[in-house]
Amino acid sequence: MSSAYQSLREEALAANLEIPRLGLAILTWGNASAFDAQKGVLAIKPSGLPYGELNADSMVVLDLEGKVVEGRLRPSSDTKTHIVLYRAFGKIGGVCHTHSAHAVAWAQARRPIPCLGTTHADQTASPVPCTPMISAGALAADYERGTGELIVETFAGRDPLHTPMVLVAGHGPFTWGASAMKAVHGAASLEEMARMAILTLSIDPSAEPLPEHVMRKHWERKHGPKAHYGQG
Amino acid sequence: MSSAYQSLREEALAANLEIPRLGLAILTWGNASAFDAQKGVLAIKPSGLPYGELNADSMVVLDLEGKVVEGRLRPSSDTKTHIVLYRAFGKIGGVCHTHSAHAVAWAQARRPIPCLGTTHADQTASPVPCTPMISAGALAADYERGTGELIVETFAGRDPLHTPMVLVAGHGPFTWGASAMKAVHGAASLEEMARMAILTLSIDPSAEPLPEHVMRKHWERKHGPKAHYGQG
Amino acid sequence: MSSAYQSLREEALAANLEIPRLGLAILTWGNASAFDAQKGVLAIKPSGLPYGELNADSMVVLDLEGKVVEGRLRPSSDTKTHIVLYRAFGKIGGVCHTHSAHAVAWAQARRPIPCLGTTHADQTASPVPCTPMISAGALAADYERGTGELIVETFAGRDPLHTPMVLVAGHGPFTWGASAMKAVHGAASLEEMARMAILTLSIDPSAEPLPEHVMRKHWERKHGPKAHYGQG
Amino acid sequence: MSSAYQSLREEALAANLEIPRLGLAILTWGNASAFDAQKGVLAIKPSGLPYGELNADSMVVLDLEGKVVEGRLRPSSDTKTHIVLYRAFGKIGGVCHTHSAHAVAWAQARRPIPCLGTTHADQTASPVPCTPMISAGALAADYERGTGELIVETFAGRDPLHTPMVLVAGHGPFTWGASAMKAVHGAASLEEMARMAILTLSIDPSAEPLPEHVMRKHWERKHGPKAHYGQG
Numbered sequence: 001m002s003s004a005y006q007s008l009r010e011e012a013l014a015a016n017l018e019i020p021r022l023g024l025a026i027l028t029w030g031n032a033s034a035f036d037a038q039k040g041v042l043a044i045k046p047s048g049l050p051y052g053e054l055n056a057d058s059m060v061v062l063d064l065e066g067k068v069v070e071g072r073l074r075p076s077s078d079t080k081t082h083i084v085l086y087r088a089f090g091k092i093g094g095v096c097h098t099h100s101a102h103a104v105a106w107a108q109a110r111r112p113i114p115c116l117g118t119t120h121a122d123q124t125a126s127p128v129p130c131t132p133m134i135s136a137g138a139l140a141a142d143y144e145r146g147t148g149e150l151i152v153e154t155f156a157g158r159d160p161l162h163t164p165m166v167l168v169a170g171h172g173p174f175t176w177g178a179s180a181m182k183a184v185h186g187a188a189s190l191e192e193m194a195r196m197a198i199l200t201l202s203i204d205p206s207a208e209p210l211p212e213h214v215m216r217k218h219w220e221r222k223h224g225p226k227a228h229y230g231q232g
Numbered sequence: 233m234s235s236a237y238q239s240l241r242e243e244a245l246a247a248n249l250e251i252p253r254l255g256l257a258i259l260t261w262g263n264a265s266a267f268d269a270q271k272g273v274l275a276i277k278p279s280g281l282p283y284g285e286l287n288a289d290s291m292v293v294l295d296l297e298g299k300v301v302e303g304r305l306r307p308s309s310d311t312k313t314h315i316v317l318y319r320a321f322g323k324i325g326g327v328c329h330t331h332s333a334h335a336v337a338w339a340q341a342r343r344p345i346p347c348l349g350t351t352h353a354d355q356t357a358s359p360v361p362c363t364p365m366i367s368a369g370a371l372a373a374d375y376e377r378g379t380g381e382l383i384v385e386t387f388a389g390r391d392p393l394h395t396p397m398v399l400v401a402g403h404g405p406f407t408w409g410a411s412a413m414k415a416v417h418g419a420a421s422l423e424e425m426a427r428m429a430i431l432t433l434s435i436d437p438s439a440e441p442l443p444e445h446v447m448r449k450h451w452e453r454k455h456g457p458k459a460h461y462g463q464g
Numbered sequence: 465m466s467s468a469y470q471s472l473r474e475e476a477l478a479a480n481l482e483i484p485r486l487g488l489a490i491l492t493w494g495n496a497s498a499f500d501a502q503k504g505v506l507a508i509k510p511s512g513l514p515y516g517e518l519n520a521d522s523m524v525v526l527d528l529e530g531k532v533v534e535g536r537l538r539p540s541s542d543t544k545t546h547i548v549l550y551r552a553f554g555k556i557g558g559v560c561h562t563h564s565a566h567a568v569a570w571a572q573a574r575r576p577i578p579c580l581g582t583t584h585a586d587q588t589a590s591p592v593p594c595t596p597m598i599s600a601g602a603l604a605a606d607y608e609r610g611t612g613e614l615i616v617e618t619f620a621g622r623d624p625l626h627t628p629m630v631l632v633a634g635h636g637p638f639t640w641g642a643s644a645m646k647a648v649h650g651a652a653s654l655e656e657m658a659r660m661a662i663l664t665l666s667i668d669p670s671a672e673p674l675p676e677h678v679m680r681k682h683w684e685r686k687h688g689p690k691a692h693y694g695q696g
Numbered sequence: 697m698s699s700a701y702q703s704l705r706e707e708a709l710a711a712n713l714e715i716p717r718l719g720l721a722i723l724t725w726g727n728a729s730a731f732d733a734q735k736g737v738l739a740i741k742p743s744g745l746p747y748g749e750l751n752a753d754s755m756v757v758l759d760l761e762g763k764v765v766e767g768r769l770r771p772s773s774d775t776k777t778h779i780v781l782y783r784a785f786g787k788i789g790g791v792c793h794t795h796s797a798h799a800v801a802w803a804q805a806r807r808p809i810p811c812l813g814t815t816h817a818d819q820t821a822s823p824v825p826c827t828p829m830i831s832a833g834a835l836a837a838d839y840e841r842g843t844g845e846l847i848v849e850t851f852a853g854r855d856p857l858h859t860p861m862v863l864v865a866g867h868g869p870f871t872w873g874a875s876a877m878k879a880v881h882g883a884a885s886l887e888e889m890a891r892m893a894i895l896t897l898s899i900d901p902s903a904e905p906l907p908e909h910v911m912r913k914h915w916e917r918k919h920g921p922k923a924h925y926g927q928g
Contacts, residue, residue, distance in 0.1 A: 022722065026254065026420055029351070048462025077453060077461050099351045101424060105431035108349040109439050117804040118867045119725070119795045136445040143449055170442045171350045188722055192797060198434060199801030202894060207805050210866045213832040217839055221773060229773050230744025258486065258652055261583070280694025309685060309693050331583045333656060337663030340581040341671050368677040375681055402674045403582045430666060490718065490884055493815070512926025541917060541925050563815045565888060569895035572813040573903050600909040607913055634906045635814045662898060 005043060005070055008036050009059040011094075012043035015180035016059075019098060020051045022188045030098035030187075031076040034180035035086050037093070040064055044082060046073035077144065084148025085176055089160040094180030096187045099172045102194035103187075106130065107167040113193060114209050116200050120193045121210055121218035123165070128190065129154050130167040147171070162223075165190045237275060237302055240268050241291040243326075244275035247412035248291075251330060252283045254420045262330035262419075263308040266412035267318050269325070272296055274318060278305035309376065316380025317408055321392040326412030328419045331404045334426035335419075338362065339399040345425060347442050348432050352425045353450035355397070359441075360422065361386050362399040379403070394455075397422045469507060469534055472500050473523040475558075476507035479644035480523075483562060484515045486652045494562035494651075495540040498644035499550050501557070504528055506550060510537035541608065548612025549640060553624040558644030560651045563636045566658035567651075570594065571631040577657060579674050580664050584657045585682035587629070591673075592654065593618050594631040611635070626687075629654045701739060701766055704732050705755040707790075708739035711876035712755075715794060716747045718884045726794035726883075727772040730876035731782050733789070736760055740778060742769035773840065780844025781872055785856040790876030792883045795868045798890035799883075802826065803863040809889060810905050812896050816889045817906055817914035819861070824886065825850050826863040843867070858919075861886045 003009065015032035019025050028051070033044035043059040060071035064087055066080060076082075082095045106113050112127040113120070120128075131150045138146035151166050151174060164186050165175040173194075175186035200207050209215075222229045235241065247264040251257050260283070265276035275291040292303035296315055300307065308314075314327045338345050344359040345352070352360075363382045370378035383398050383406060396418050397407040405426075407418035432439050441447075454461045467473065479496040483489050492515070497508035507523040524535035528551055530544060540546075546559045570577050576591040577584070584592075595614045602610035615630050615638060628650050629639040637658075639650035664671050673679075686693045699705065711728035715721050724747070729740035739755040756767035760779055764771065772778075778791045802809050808823040809816070816824075827846045834842035847862050847870060860882050861871040869890075871882035896903050905911075918925045 026424060027417055029424075046463065047460075074460075074463055099424070101428050102431060104349060104351055104428050105435055108428060108432040108442075109435040111435060116866075117800060119800055133443060134446060136443075139445055139449055143453075170348070170446055185723055192722060192725075192795070196797050196800050196804060198431060199798060199894060200804040202434065202898065203801055203805040203807060210804075211829060211832075213835055214830060214866055217835055221839075228743075228770075231742065231770055258656060259649055261656075278695065279692075306692075306695055331656070333660050334663060336581060336583055336660050337667055340660060340664040340674075341667040343667060365675060366678060368675075371677055371681055375685075402580070402678055430663060434666065490888060491881055493888075510927065511924075538924075538927055563888070565892050566895060568813060568815055568892050569899055572892060572896040572906075573899040575899060597907060598910060600907075603909055603913055607917075634812070634910055662895060666898065 005061045008034050008043045009056040011180050012059045013056045015184045016045045018184045024098040024100045032096040032180045032184050033082045035093050045076050047076050080144035081148040088152040092176045093178050094183035095176045096183035097174050098187050100191040103173040103190050106194050107172050110169045113197050118218045121215040122222050123189045124163040125215045125219035126163050131169050133169045237293045240266050240275045241288040243412050244291045245288045247416045248277045250416045256330040256332045264328040264412045264416050265314045267325050277308050279308050312376035313380040320384040324408045325410050326415035327408045328415035329406050330419050332423040335405040335422050338426050339404050342401045345429050350450045353447040354454050355421045356395040357447045357451035358395050363401050365401045469525045472498050472507045473520040475644050476523045477520045479648045480509045482648045488562040488564045496560040496644045496648050497546045499557050509540050511540050544608035545612040552616040556640045557642050558647035559640045560647035561638050562651050564655040567637040567654050570658050571636050574633045577661050582682045585679040586686050587653045588627040589679045589683035590627050592629050595633050597633045701757045704730050704739045705752040707876050708755045709752045711880045712741045714880045720794040720796045728792040728876045728880050729778045731789050741772050743772050776840035777844040784848040788872045789874050790879035791872045792879035793870050794883050796887040799869040799886050802890050803868050806865045809893050814914045817911040818918050819885045820859040821911045821915035822859050824861055827865050829865045
């Protein structure tokens with residue numbers, strides 16, 4: 001099948017297949033989408049399909065109104081949340097949502113993940129924020145859209161690319177980035193940061209956050225204007 | 233070998249093979265059965281055989297009196313427990329029992345698993361119940377049947393399809409569902425829910441249950457009359 | 465190469481290869497031996513060789529005096545401990561030693577593993593004992609033999625086949641059984657029991673041991689004169 | 697491509713590929729280098745490349761001034777830290793740095809890992825030291841060199857081959873050894889030691905260190921002049 005969205009579908013497919021490969025979801029518990037800002041459309045995993053049955057054709061293409069542009073299947077039940085993020089965060093090219101266990105644990109404890117070391121600072125120079133619990137009103141109005149709006153409100157006054165990840169209280173992590181694959185790799189990083197934070201606090205419940213000078217250095221090493229990590 | 237129960241045997245085989253694939257059992261520590269309500273028979277794993285040696289022929293077919301209808305091997309030592317559940321719960325098509333570590337830990341602590349997040353609520357809008365410890369009398373009368381009866385008593389007044397899983401105190405989890413494969417996937421979900429609950433309480437020992445409105449929403453999203461998850 | 469001990473070597477090889485397959489050791493951190501009571505010899509893993517480089521020829525055959533009967537390599541540094549167990553426990557056909565993390569943790573805490581559930585009772589109807597710390601004198605005399613003697617002393621008055629496993633204080637687990645493969649499977653069971661006990665106590669630090677009637681029933685179901693597990 | 701450093705590149709490649717194989721890093725979170733003392737050069741992983749894309753040609757060869765001698769890619773951002781260790785520790789042939797979760801947890805808690813058992817003593821007869829937090833001044837001057845100097849200062853008065861591993865506070869583990877592969881295997885050992893120590897303290901928060909006589913015996917069994925482990 002020929003499609004104007006073939007490469008976007010393939011990007012979405014590759015990112016979704018990386019989710020189980022990195023151990024971020026069992027069964028069908030995670031999804032990723034890829035966004036094409038030029039065309040104003042995203043491609044996302046269909047709802048409830050096992051990763052082993054996915055192919056480029058099964059990805060669902062939608063516009064930012066949530067209208068299906070191409071695809072025979074029902075999109076992920078989290079699609080509206082992805083859309084709210086693309087609309088609000090402008091410069092991002094991918095979103096990922098998983099139920100990875102350690103990130104979910106922090107979300108269920110409804111606590112931000114403190115920045116205890118350089119592994120965390122390599123991803124963001126701040127704690128990973130946790131939204132408030134969604135209200136009964138927002139949930140009744142439109143649960144998935146409300147979840148996205150809760151994230152956007154939590155990021156008021158922040159640059160979402162400086163902290164490309166969040167915990168939705170009682171639910172789990174959402175991550176985003178320049179591409180769908182970067183969003184999935186952010187989800188893997190977040191899961192490790194969450195795991196390391198739990199382990200650290202099991203050794204010393206009053207472990208101190210990483211000092212500001214180290215936190216800033218690590219983030220800038222990878223992301224600042226003088227970044228010198230990778231081959232870019 | 234031709235058999236009137238070939239497809240039931242194959243369903244049971246596929247479900248049993250999924251147990252080690254999902255990391256729910258080492259050695260021979262888990263079993264699943266598939267039930268054919270029309271014919272009134274179940275097919276179950278033979279006792280003590282490694283998963284790698286199973287095939288459709290090695291599955292044992294029994295009626296609800298526990299009489300072997302077809303099969304050369306001795307059925308799982310937990311067979312009578314499965315049968316009690318099929319007799320009591322009516323509409324179920326599969327049962328699974330494992331010794332997955334985190335679900336067992338809650339069973340050994342003899343505590344229900346609180347619903348701390350949406351991962352749990354996607355499976356059931358209530359805590360996962362834990363039976364009382366089996367009495368010396370029930371054990372002496374018929375241990376495996378008594379285990380099943382303990383589960384049934386624990387579900388008095390509940391819809392077993394609303395909470396398709398239980399912890400048997402001091403023992404481990406049993407799960408059930410519309411098919412044998414769904415029962416095994418329920419066992420995988422339960423293991424993750426159990427793991428997340430332990431991790432959450434290690435972050436905050438007084439973590440609050442998920443509010444009623446979110447719990448109900450998630451369960452209904454997947455299971456209620458307005459379910460909009462999957463392609464069904 | 466033809467050898468009078470070919471099948472014993474192959475039994476030892478298969479058991480040693482099962483150690484990394486079951487996740488019981490990284491690098492070279494575990495060994496198993498197979499014993500031929502008729503011939504009075506054991507075959508054991510050579511010292512320090514990665515599992516991927518083992519073959520039947522590399523197994524070392526020794527008599528119960530510790531004399532190498534056949535084999536070009538140096539035997540496992542734990543060989544004398546294995547020999548003490550074969551001499552003292554009479555009816556066993558295999559021994560296994562690993563550094564699996566959760567069993568080691570209990571050994572390092574120098575505590576027996578309480579029997580908190582049926583997974584444990586399926587293996588033994590008692591706590592898994594922990595030896596005292598080896599004395600400086602016993603260590604100076606012959607460390608590996610002293611380790612074996614410590615185990616034997618810990619089992620004074622016990623049937624080693626009723627509890628085919630022990631923790632050596634500050635060190636780690638040793639397991640044994642009717643064959644080398646059964647000893648390795650016992651090591652896998654012990655690691656799971658150790659993990660489940662840690663998880664259980666993290667949920668409830670005062671979790672109660674399994675009641676005597678359930679503990680006895682489970683052990684007898686698998687091992688007693690009326691055993692009805694497996695196809696045997 | 698023919699190179700004077702082909703075998704050094706291949707040694708570095710093999711060691712880097714072992715990092716994900718042993719589960720010591722996700723994504724690109726670990727690196728190893730191999731040192732040729734004769735030629736005064738090291739070969740190290742390029743920065744930010746996934747392990748699956750590495751080959752011998754992509755390894756970067758540098759001298760001990762940090763000048764690239766051969767290679768088209770930018771070396772690991774941790775290269776200067778490796779160089780400081782080669783200059784200071786003289787007799788080592790390999791260095792490894794990972795973000796393995798349990799070792800990082802101790803580094804984030806800024807605590808040495810106590811020697812609680814023989815698994816640890818097989819690697820070193822002392823706690824695994826933890827550096828102080830890097831000062832703002834050392835960080836501003838040259839972060840990666842400063843990290844190396846912090847390690848060297850922590851080892852003042854110690855033989856780095858008796859304790860071939862360290863935790864950098866707030867960051868993670870560095871290990872070294874006679875070869876790059878030995879450094880990586882040291883990183884795997886350290887991760888297990890770190891995990892076992894956390895598990896042990898979860899069972900008994902006041903667990904005692906291994907007595908001196910056992911600690912010394914185990915280390916000497918593998919490393920002392922009378923070592924009798926392995927085939928060497």
